[in-house]
Amino acid sequence: MTLEGFAVVADIGGTNARFCRINLATFELDRIQVFACADYPTLSAVMEAYRDEQDVALEHVAIAIACPVESDDVDMTNHHWRFSIRGLRKAMGLKTFIVLNDFAAAAMSLVTLEPHEMKQIGGGKAKTHGPKAVVGAGTGLGVGHLITLPDGSVMPLPGEGGHVDWAPTNEKEWAVFRFMANRFGRVSAERVLSGPGLETLYLALADYHGRNVAPITAAQIGQRALAGIDTLAVETVNQFFASLGSFAGNLALTANTTGGVYIAGGVVPKLMGLMATSNFRARFEHKGRFCKVCEAIPCFVITAEHAGLRGVGQYLKQTLAQSEQRIADND
Template sequence: MSSGQKGRYALVADIGGTNARFALVAPGQLQPEQQITLAVDDFGTIDSAIRAYLEQVGIGEGEAPCEACLAIACPTSRDRISMTNNGWVFSRSELQHALGLVQLQVINDYAAQAYAAPHLKPDELFRVGGGEALTGHPIALVGPGTGLGVGGLIFDRDGQVALVTEGGHVDFAPTTELEIDILRYLLRYHEHVSVERLLSGMGLTNLHKALCDIRGVAGGPLTPAQISAKALEMGDSTCLETLQIFCAMLGSVAGNTALTLGAQGGVFITGGIVPRMLDLFAASQFRARFEAKGRFRDYMAAIPTQVVIAEQPGLLGASAALYRHAF
């Protein structure tokens, strides 16, 4: 922790297209406090949102944070940050100066998910299958939500380093006859069928459309929420099969990611879709497909897979990123 922050809270944030979540982190601590969620559309700039948050929690000018870490859903490698799904555009250096910060980190929101993973408590995780994590080995993350996030976390002598990838856009590789038919259906409409075309919110809709076509079932375009509700609450057979295939495909992709990263530290399933169907997910083919890697079956069986069910892992990850050399 830098001397400039001595005795003061640090600011952390997890900012998406709709909501901006803010919290404070006490000196020497990791867990965020005083969490407040603000609507992005209520503020013209990120600066005004941060100042509104500090005012709400009673932080005056003389007590303002000297350090901050902002996890943002967009590329963060350049000084100028332009958020993908909202109108906020800002300069990292200008924001740091305007807020009087000694240190400002701006990281991708999926990097925050990666930094959070080692610090999640047992009741913030839902375990599926066996295996035991090997300390100090890479961790993999696969997150179906609006899109499909894929990343990891590696460890070196200086601390932890997040791997932010575009792994959601790799080619979809079918492993069953039905999945081959699903790929053929999607190739009618897309030159490139990525795994995100199937393992995401739009992926559920694409899967359902494909199954209706293959099965000769009349089923109008359904939203992801409608598919889940009809499957879990009404027992609709096509919607239920959609979720089951989704879980099986996710197992294959999570297993591929684990092999690619050598993720013997464990695989974490993030995003908003899977936590809404935990019972079905646990009973699905996810884990069987995760382990079904031929000669590497035993290698895969030793890797634990867990669903992240924590409410605000992004804030925890931003805190861990800010102080990753200290924990």
């Protein structure tokens, strides 16, 4: 396969499936379309819908998907789609079919970002070739890392960091922890730091205050908090950002992310109006003897549109370039 013509790339989350066409010569994206995952019984069905509605050929396809990709069998964490990579490639007659974890794609997107496509939240200057972490709250909580190799290429390191234990740090958080433990058994970071987590956090804080409230959606919590018309919603969002700061600081220490910690996902950009006044950065830096280390590491909120699609495209670009180089070396 040479770097010419077009391919189709997709970013598949637990709620939405984003597709676009990519020009293999210029790597420009067009024909972007978003589908609700719940409207389609299988991944192949939504791929066919994109093909038919956009009148594009499905020959070379690369997708990022919200679950581990460690074998031929892929089973989504927060949705019911399950498929065989080889089986789907054969069934749809694809010449190329690359499947990678969605936060491997999010990590790859970091090299495509321009300064105006991210907002820095504290810290110093990111080291260009330093390790980077990306964390994103949406339907779930995704985590990935990006390292630069000696030859200048980059390697994404996908993981399931969103499923580590959530660590309460004060009396209120212990109350939230007990509320969630009674509901779920184990309390992972994703139970707090996600859209569904925001909804449960709202109920947990109401319980902490001895209030009886009706469940509301994450979107409603965000709207009420931004408008300042619901003190419980404001407290919920502030608690979300405080816990996100602690979690992001842990990532910074784990991989010494001198290249920065990057916040992706659908939740945070919508709540940016409350992030600056929250304890996000204070909790990021509150690391005891290693406060100074975290104080130097910058955080960025990614504001670019379709960063996941760009990350898949970047991964495809690098994969194809490396493949062509191997072919040239063997000639």
